[in-house]
Amino acid sequence: MDFDEKLADLFIDLAEPPTPASGTAHAVQSGKLLYISGVLPISEGKIAAKGRVGLEVRPDNAKLAARTAAVNALAIIMAECQGTLNKVKRIVNVTGYVSSGGDFRQHNKVLDGVAELFSQVFGPAGKHARNAVGCTGLPNDACIQLSLIVELK
Numbered sequence: 001m002d003f004d005e006k007l008a009d010l011f012i013d014l015a016e017p018p019t020p021a022s023g024t025a026h027a028v029q030s031g032k033l034l035y036i037s038g039v040l041p042i043s044e045g046k047i048a049a050k051g052r053v054g055l056e057v058r059p060d061n062a063k064l065a066a067r068t069a070a071v072n073a074l075a076i077i078m079a080e081c082q083g084t085l086n087k088v089k090r091i092v093n094v095t096g097y098v099s100s101g102g103d104f105r106q107h108n109k110v111l112d113g114v115a116e117l118f119s120q121v122f123g124p125a126g127k128h129a130r131n132a133v134g135c136t137g138l139p140n141d142a143c144i145q146l147s148l149i150v151e152l153k
Helices: 003-009 059-080 112-126
Strands: 027-030 033-039 088-099 129-135 144-152
Touching: 003 112, 027 059, 033 059, 059 088, 059 112, 059 144, 088 112
Parallel strands: 088 129
Antiparallel strands: 027 033, 033 144, 088 144
């Protein structure tokens, strides 16, 4: 399966990853593993959904924001892999931090936006282990932030 072609078939255009915070990197490779952290749902230079899921953000909008963050993660992977997703062997793990409030307990459903995208792009290689973590706030008031572990060929 050609992951770059699949991305094109899905009409997904990847933007340049934003500049990482001072003293950090979007990704660090150790052996065949690529660790990616701090991926926010930025679209057209703005946070796609701000606030806490269950209070200011509806769960379906948070799921879309999670997909946006996953698209941004793909842009980071592509940048780290010299412009191709075809160096990916599999997505190993995704941790999603969901800013939530009230009685919201469906953090896993928010992360379905990530799982669905990775399944579409990578097929069976997109199936991953997952952690859904609720928190009271995230950088720039984003409703979601992702960390990933990706195995490269």
